[in-house]
Amino acid sequence: xxxxxxxxxxxxxxxxxxxxxxxxxxxxxxxxxxxxxxxxxxxxxxxxxxxxxxxxxxxxxxxxxxxxxxxxxxxxxxxxxxxxxxxxxxxxxxxxxxxxxxxxxxxxxxxxxxxxxxxxxxxxxxxxxxxxxxxxxxxxxxxxxxxxxxxxxxxxxxxxxxxxxxxxxxxxxxxxxxxxxxxxxxxxxxxxxxxxxxxxxxxxxxxxxxxxxxxxxxxxxxxxxxxxxxxxxxxxxxxxxxxxxxxxxxxxxxxxxxxxxxxxxxxxxxxxxxxxxxxxxxxxxxxxxxxxxxxxxxxxxxxxxxxxxxxxxxxxxxxxxxxxxxxxxxxxxxxxxxxxxxxxxxxxxxxxxxxxxxxxxxxxxxxxxxxxxxxxxxxxxxxxxxxxxxxxxxxxxxxxxxxxxxxxxxxxxxxxxxxxxxxxxxxxxxxxxxxxxxxxxxxxxxxxxxxxxxxxxxxxxxxxxxxxxxxxxxxxxxxxxxxxxxxxxxxxxxxxxxxxxxxxxxxxxxxxxxxxxxxxxxxxxxxxxxxxxxxxxxxxxxxxxxxxxxxxxxxxxxxxxxxxxxxxxxxxxxxxxxxxxxxxxxxxxxxxxxxxxxxxxxxxxxxxxxxxxxxxxxxxxxxxxxxxx
Amino acid sequence: xxxxxxxxxxxxxxxxxxxxxxxxxxxxxxxxxxxxxxxxxxxxxxxxxxxxxxxxxxxxxxxxxxxxxxxxxxxxxxxxxxxxxxxxxxxxxxxxxxxxxxxxxxxxxxxxxxxxxxxxxxxxxxxxxxxxxxxxxxxxxxxxxxxxxxxxxxxxxxxxxxxxxxxxxxxxxxxxxxxxxxxxxxx
Ligand code: SF4
Ligand code: SF4
Numbered sequence: 001x002x003x004x005x006x007x008x009x010x011x012x013x014x015x016x017x018x019x020x021x022x023x024x025x026x027x028x029x030x031x032x033x034x035x036x037x038x039x040x041x042x043x044x045x046x047x048x049x050x051x052x053x054x055x056x057x058x059x060x061x062x063x064x065x066x067x068x069x070x071x072x073x074x075x076x077x078x079x080x081x082x083x084x085x086x087x088x089x090x091x092x093x094x095x096x097x098x099x100x101x102x103x104x105x106x107x108x109x110x111x112x113x114x115x116x117x118x119x120x121x122x123x124x125x126x127x128x129x130x131x132x133x134x135x136x137x138x139x140x141x142x143x144x145x146x147x148x149x150x151x152x153x154x155x156x157x158x159x160x161x162x163x164x165x166x167x168x169x170x171x172x173x174x175x176x177x178x179x180x181x182x183x184x185x186x187x188x189x190x191x192x193x194x195x196x197x198x199x200x201x202x203x204x205x206x207x208x209x210x211x212x213x214x215x216x217x218x219x220x221x222x223x224x225x226x227x228x229x230x231x232x233x234x235x236x237x238x239x240x241x242x243x244x245x246x247x248x249x250x251x252x253x254x255x256x257x258x259x260x261x262x263x264x265x266x267x268x269x270x271x272x273x274x275x276x277x278x279x280x281x282x283x284x285x286x287x288x289x290x291x292x293x294x295x296x297x298x299x300x301x302x303x304x305x306x307x308x309x310x311x312x313x314x315x316x317x318x319x320x321x322x323x324x325x326x327x328x329x330x331x332x333x334x335x336x337x338x339x340x341x342x343x344x345x346x347x348x349x350x351x352x353x354x355x356x357x358x359x360x361x362x363x364x365x366x367x368x369x370x371x372x373x374x375x376x377x378x379x380x381x382x383x384x385x386x387x388x389x390x391x392x393x394x395x396x397x398x399x400x401x402x403x404x405x406x407x408x409x410x411x412x413x414x415x416x417x418x419x420x421x422x423x424x425x426x427x428x429x430x431x432x433x434x435x436x437x438x439x440x441x442x443x444x445x446x447x448x449x450x451x452x453x454x455x456x457x458x459x460x461x462x463x464x465x466x467x468x469x470x471x472x473x474x475x476x477x478x479x480x481x482x483x484x485x486x487x488x489x490x491x492x493x494x495x496x497x498x499x500x501x502x503x504x505x506x507x508x509x510x511x512x513x514x515x516x517x518x519x520x521x522x523x524x525x526x527x528x529x530x531x532x533x534x535x536x537x538x539x540x541x542x543x544x545x546x547x548x549x550x551x552x553x554x555x556x557x558x559x560x561x562x563x564x565x566x567x568x569x570x571x572x573x574x575x576x577x578x579x580x581x582x583x584x585x586x587x588x589x590x591x592x593x594x595x596x597x598x599x600x601x602x603x604x605x606x607x608x609x610x611x612x613x614x615x616x617x618x619x620x621x622x623x624x625x626x627x628x629x
Numbered sequence: 630x631x632x633x634x635x636x637x638x639x640x641x642x643x644x645x646x647x648x649x650x651x652x653x654x655x656x657x658x659x660x661x662x663x664x665x666x667x668x669x670x671x672x673x674x675x676x677x678x679x680x681x682x683x684x685x686x687x688x689x690x691x692x693x694x695x696x697x698x699x700x701x702x703x704x705x706x707x708x709x710x711x712x713x714x715x716x717x718x719x720x721x722x723x724x725x726x727x728x729x730x731x732x733x734x735x736x737x738x739x740x741x742x743x744x745x746x747x748x749x750x751x752x753x754x755x756x757x758x759x760x761x762x763x764x765x766x767x768x769x770x771x772x773x774x775x776x777x778x779x780x781x782x783x784x785x786x787x788x789x790x791x792x793x794x795x796x797x798x799x800x801x802x803x804x805x806x807x808x809x810x811x812x813x814x815x816x
Contacts, residue, residue: 001801178690178691183653183664183666183691260690264690366710367710373675411737558805579738580736585731
């Protein structure tokens with residue numbers, strides 16, 4: 001097996017097939033990035049897995065998963081103020097959490113440089129929205145580079161870090177999902193190696209560093225001046241590539257993955273436009289854009305999500321009196337969804353149907369989508385199955401971010417509203433006001449509890465809110481790939497003090513706390529009922545380790561025997577509680593109405609056994625007594 | 630070489646990541662230009678997962694347009710049907726591992742399970758050659774390698790030979806599971 005950690009530390013130049021995210025990890029090492037921080041979130045976690053594949057003692061950088069994106073930003077900022085080139089990375093909506101500190105970064109003298117890698121998610125593949133973080137760049141006066149492929153991600157990161165160090169300003173590298181996860185052969189440069197410098201370079205003489213009263217305005221002036229200088233520097237062929245087409249009267253300005261989609265769509269066209277591909281999307285590279293506008297009669301702005309470039313380009317054309325027809329978004333559809341080749345074909349056909357070769361009739365899918373679901377044996381399933389029995393139909397349930405959010409799907413339908421990380425206690429509190437008849441139950445996972453859940457809980461205690469919070473504690477950050485969190489007793493660098501959820505709750509002044517294993521359904525029903533019968537704020541901790549993580553760890557053991565349960569066809573009364581209401585995906589329906597258990601899926605944990613009213617489920621015969629299958 | 634587009638799909642947990650990475654690396658070992666992309670995220674938890682691989686030609690985007698994949702590799706029957714309907718080019722090939730992970734609507738009793746005949750029927754209608762693979766394996770987690778093995782033996786990817794697939798698995802698998810996987814690949 002090729003060793004990723006060794007590859008990332010290679011000192012010669014080499015080529016390798018890598019993910020966009022892995023290419024970034026190498027760029028961080030090559031550029032001498034010394035401090036890297038993050039909070040896990042798709043599409044970025046593989047940057048961390050790559051970095052962490054380098055054994056601790058060999059890492060030419062410090063890495064941590066911080067408690068949340070705001071803290072991660074602050075740690076990277078502090079390190080940069082002390083002279084260490086740093087990088088913070090997280091997913092699109094992570095920037096909302098980080099924003100309070102993030103918008104201040106450009107006001108400081110970031111001695112070591114700081115690159116923020118943002119994983120935007122057009123198409124909302126694994127996010128609660130598809131927000132366009134270019135808007136934040138404008139608010140925070142931070143330039144944005146936007147690669148369209150893993151090779152570009154590597155090159156742009158090096159450029160971003162160089163610019164950031166030169167100008168002592170933050171730079172954003174805006175990735176999108178399929179650039180992060182794209183795989184191709186990337187040619188990497190040499191790396192001369194080197195240890196992290198321990199010299200402390202924090203120095204306030206380049207200040208002011210405290211943006212209060214008049215200083216805030218002066219710092220803003222400096223940030224603006226730096227931004228426009230950086231903008232001029234990047235208004236260069238390195239970031240503004242022109243490709244000639246066959247129809248020189250028409251042009252397209254585009255960036256990122258939509259550029260690649262466009263090339264694909266135009267592959268079989270006889271008439272093709274000229275293309276200006278922008279690698280820097282904020283501030284607008286005015287020289288390159290002006291030249292391109294002047295050279296064409298019609299220019300289409302092809303950009304994913306919002307009309308950020310469109311607005312800037314139209315303003316530029318107006319200000320400079322350029323006579324050109326600029327075609328932007330045709331309708332709301334053009335703002336929604338990822339610009340895949342199929343989408344770009346649709347968008348382009350609205351403007352220039354002659355350039356988009358006709359395709360066959362649209363294929364109609366005949367199957368319902370396959371929604372994601374909780375894994376076989378997941379403790380959340382057991383908990384939801386029980387909690388549903390403790391609630392009355394009118395009660396209101398509030399979901400939070402994490403695997404347990406999948407409980408909103410049938411058959412559980414638990415968690416009827418979702419905003420953001422940690423929102424559930426606050427939103428639940430609001431729902432409980434003037435709502436005597438209907439009880440409110442909120443859910444939260446343990447990683448989210450530490451990330452942004454605490455203020456809502458403090459508020460519930462502080463303001464005497466009347467709701468029950470159920471902490472679904474599985475010991476890990478499961479949804480993003482099992483990263484450790486403050487309650488896990490480990491961090492990215494080794495063992496650390498586990499912060500107990502219960503201890504935190506007690507410290508925050510929560511008086512009513514109950515704990516139970518999520519597999520003990522009867523007990524859980526009882527405790528939830530008790531908690532809900534109380535006036536005021538109560539918490540139930542439903543605990544069970546993430547079974548995907550647990551099973552994977554077990555499978556590494558050479559003596560591991562895969563177990564599974566079976567349905568005794570004699571006893572089975574075809575009540576279908578297991579398959580329709582408990583809903584473990586291992587239960588499969590027979591054509592004749594019976595139920596059997598898939599050996600491929602079942603992990604044999606037995607959490608389903610208690611759900612069968614006629615006791616038809618039991619461990620498979622060959623698994624009983626521990627003998628090998 | 631003209632570009633050869635492959636679309637792969639399955640259910641989260643079936644190991645589509647290894648399958649697609651092995652195809653990419655095998656193509657690279659065969660000296661072909663190649664790029665690809667997987668879908669991640671929520672889909673890892675028992676939802677549909679898909680992966681695109683494009684071999685040969687100038688690399689544009691890793692994403693493939695609907696109705697234009699010359700080869701569909703699916704790890705599960707329901708997903709095989711879905712994949713053919715959406716992505717298969719007329720004249721293309723479907724190879725799938727014939728196992729069934731019933732989707733939610735089937736388990737809830739709201740829809741019928743997809744049968745092997747359903748898949749064949751759609752393939753016939755869309756002019757797609759149809760192959761199902763079924764095989765007893767030492768471990769269900771090797772279904773992806775079993776599918777790869779069939780693709781290699783049938784020579785479904787032009788220019789990519791058994792030795793290239795072998796090298797790809799050597800790149801990707803840890804020592805302790807390599808031998809048994811190579812047995813599945815070549816056996
Ligand atoms: S990853 Fe873990 S917590 Fe998430 S659904 Fe699977 S078993 Fe449950
Ligand atoms: S024992 Fe098997 S069928 Fe029962 S809950 Fe666990 S995985 Fe599902």
